[in-house]
Amino acid sequence: MPDDLFQRYQAAHRAHQAHAKACVSCTDQARCLDGGRLWESFMRLQDAYLQRKRRR
Secondary structure: OOOHHHHHHHHHHHHHHHHHHHOOOOOOOOOOHHHHHHHHHHHHHHHHHHHHHHHO
16 A cells, blocks of 8 residues: 555655746746745655654
8 A cells, every 4th residue: 555645745746846847937946936835845745754754
């Protein structure tokens, strides 16, 4: 059974990548509002996933 947190973390990463490719406002140093929201979601899920792996 796939890990739900891992799946959500990977989906957030794909969503951010797709947005970054299409958005002319987003750069590595600055993001538009949608890009920032997607980046924060990815980072939060990644942190949660890595924290859980460290505890195991």
